[in-house]
Amino acid sequence: FPGRCVRALRRCPRLDPGALGVRPTARRWASSDAPKITTHYSIHPRDQDPRWEGTEMERFADQADVVVVGAGPAGLSAAIRLKQLALAEEREVRVCVVEKASQIGAHTLSGACLEPSALNELLPDWKERGAPLHTPVTEDIFSILTEKHRIPVPMLPGLPMNNHGNYIVRLGNLVRWLGEQAEELGVELYPGYAAAEVLFHEDGSVKGIATNDVGIAKDGSPKDTFERGMELHAQVTLFGEGCHGHLAKQLYRHFNLRQNCEPQTYAIGLKEVWVVRPEKWRPGRVEHSVGWPLNRNTYGGSFLYHLNEGEPLVALGFVVGLDYSNPYLSPFREFQRWKHHPFVAPTLEGGERIGYGARALNEGGVQSIPELTFPGGILIGCSPGFMNVPKIKGTHTAMKSGMLAAEAVFPRLAVLEEDSAPSAGLHVPEYAESLKASWVWKELHAVRNIRPSFHNYLGLYGGMVYTGIFYWILRGKEPWTLKHCGLDSDQLKPAKECTPIEYPRPDGKLSFDLLSSVALSGTNHEGDQPAHLTLRDDSVPVERNLAIYDGPEQRFCPAGVYEYVPTDDGAGMRLQINAQNCVHCKTCDIKDPSQNINWVVPEGSGGPAYNGM
C-alpha cells in the first residue's frame, strides 16, 4: 500500500551544486590546459572523426527470441526458466545470453549467504545435480566492535540477520554451475562478449543489443584488427547487468524509468578469500560485525564466513555505504585495518590470502526500484535492485526476479517465421505486476525502513534501535516509509571541512597494499584500447574533484585506477587513469561527486578473473 512518505529523522546534508561551481553538463570549449584523457567514442563520436572515414561500420545481425544481458544469478535463472517452459510446451525458443566476463562466474563477487528459496523453486533437484551448496550455516555471530573490544549481539530468530536454513556459498561457483545447467537446456551462452549498445526499432522500442567493437587503439583510432561488434535482435531483451549496469543507466534516462522512485543508494563491498590454519577453521560459522573501524555515522560492517569445501577456506569482507561524507575515507583501507581487530586477527594469523575483489551493491530497497519494464525490455536482478539490505542478501530475490521475468515473457513470445523479424519490441508489464505480488516484494517491503533509519543523530545505534522495535516486533508493518538522503554522489563534504584519516601501514601479513591486492583479482584488459572509464569533461577532475574534494576517487576505487600525478612540467596535477586495473565494481560511476565519470564496457573478456568469489 502507498504509505505516507516521511522525511528521515534528521535532515541529510545536501550540497547545492550551484554553490560550488557549475556542474558540467556539456563539454567545455577548448580547455587547452586540460590534457586530453578520454578517447572513447561514446564521448568523441566516430562519425565526426576523420580517422574513421572509410571504415566499414556495418554489423552482422542475428535474431533470437530472447536476449539476456549478463550471465549472473538473475540472467541465468531467467534463461533456465524460459527453456524449462519451452520444454514443457514443446516449443523452440532461442535464448542467447551475453556476458562480458571471459568465463561464467569470473565477474561474480558476493559474500555469500544464500537463502535457497529461489533455487528450490527453479531447480528443486539441485542437490542431485551437484549444485555447489556445501556449507549449511551452523553458527550465527553478530558483534558491535569497538577499537579493542567486542559487544556480542544475540541473533534471535526473526532478526533479519538470522541465517538459519541458509548456505554459505562461493557465488562464482554457483553461477558457473547455473551456466552449466543453462547450457544443458540449450541456452546459448556467450562469455567474453559484452553488450555495449542498446538497439532500437523505429517506434522507439528496444530491438536488442550490439556487442562491443574490438581493435580500437588507445587514442581512439581503428587498428588493423578492428572489427565491429555483432547485433543480437530479440522479441524482448532482459537486462541483468548487476548493480549499476551501464546500459541500465542509459535506459533510465531514455525511458524516464526513475521518475517515480527515489535515487538508488549503494555500498561498496570488498572481499578476500583466505586459507586459514586448520585449528582456526569453524566450517558453517557466519560472523557479522558493525562499528569499528567506522564511526557511527558511516553505514557499513563486515562479514566473515567459514566455508566447508575441503580446504580450510574463509571468505571475509567489508561493506561501506557510499553515502559517506568524508572524502578522505578509503573503504579499502578500512577493510585492511578491520582485519587487525583482536576478534578478527586470530582467525587469519598464519593464513594465506588467495583472492581479492570488490563490487558495488544496492542499498535502496523498495523505495529505489524504478519502472521495471519498457517497450522491448525488462530489468532483472541487482540492476533495478532487489537486495534485502539488513539481511545483506540479494541473490535469492535476483534469481526470483529472473524467473518471474521468464514466466511473464514466455506466453507473449510469438513464433517467428523464417526470415521474418518483429518490427517492435514486446512490452511486458505483467512482469512488474507478478513481482509486486510475489514474496520478493513482501520481503523488501518489510525491511524498507531499516536502512533509512540510520540517517539520524545516533546513526548506527539509532538504526539498531529502530530495527529492534519496528522490524523485530512489528515486522515492518509500520504505515510510514522513510526516505533516503538523495544521491550518494551528493553526500561528500568538501575536503577542507573534513579531517584526513590516519590509516595504519599494511603489515604484509594480515593487511596489504592496494596493488598487490589488485594483482590477486587477476584483472587485466587489452592495454591498447580507449580507457573505459570515460570523463564527460576532461578538465573536471583537477578543477573540481581534486580542488574541492582532494580527489576522492584515489581512495574509493578498490583497484587503484585513479591517480593524481604531477604534470610533466611539475606545475600542477593531472588525473591518470589506469584502466587496466579496473575490477568493474562501478563505485566510481556512483560516487564521483561531479558525476563526470561514465563507466562503459571495455572489450569483452577484460576485467577480473575471480575464481569462486
Place this chain on the structure above:
Amino acid sequence: MSGRVLVGVKRVIDYAVKIRVKPDHSGVVTEGVKHSMNPFCEIAVEEAVKMKEKKLIKEVVAVSCGPQQVQETIRTALAMGADRGIHVEVSAKEYESLGPLQVSKILAALAKKEEAQLIILGKQAIDGDCNQTGQMTAALLDWPQGTFASEVTLEAGHVKVVREIDGGLETIKINTPAVLTADLRLNTPRYATLPNIMKAKKKKIANVKPADLGVELASKLQVLRVDEPPQREAGVKVESVDDLVGKLKEAGRI
C-alpha cells in the same frame, strides 16, 4: 602438396592470473581458474589463417591434446579461421603428466595421417615454458624446422623463415614439409568475434585417442614437488665501500 597446415593450440592458465600452488605441492591449482589459448598458439593460428587467405594453402586444421575443456580452445581457433579441429582425448589424470615428448609424438602421427605440408606451433607454452615441442616434432618426422619465426614466406616447395636469435635476425630457407614455431613479432592475432564463434559451432571437431595414433602416453618423468619461488628478502643498505666489502666477506662471497 596437400596444402594442409596443422596448427597446435594449447589451453593454458591466463597470463594475468596469479598462480597458486596446490596444498599438496603436486602442481598448481587449475580448478575454476581462468584459462585461455596460449598467446604463441594464437600467433600460430593467425599465421596459418593468413596463409589460407592469401591462397597459399588450402586448409587449416587446429589440434589440441587434453581433457574435455580443450574443445573451447579449438573452437576459438575455428572462430579465428581454422577449417576443422582435432581433439586428442587425454584424461585429466594423464594430462597432469603430459609433456612435450608425448605431444610431439601425437603431432608427428597426425601430420603423417593428415598429410600435412606444414606444422605451425607456438614457440613455447606459457605454463611449461619448455620450448621443446616444435623441435621434437621436427626430429621425429625428420623434417626441417624454422623456430622463433618472426617472418614466414611460403614459396613453392620451401619456406623462407626469419628467426629471432640472440645475435639478431637469421634468415633461413628450408624445404617443406616443415615445422615452424611462432615468436611474438610474427603477427598480431585477430579477435575471435561473436559471429565467427557462432559459425565455429558448425565446424567439425573430430575426437581421436592417442592409442589410435599408436602413441604411448606414459611419461618417464615424474614431478616430485612444486613450490613457489622463495620470497625475495629485503636488502641491506651499507654506508661505505668498506662496509660493502666487509659484508661480502662475511657472506663468503669474496
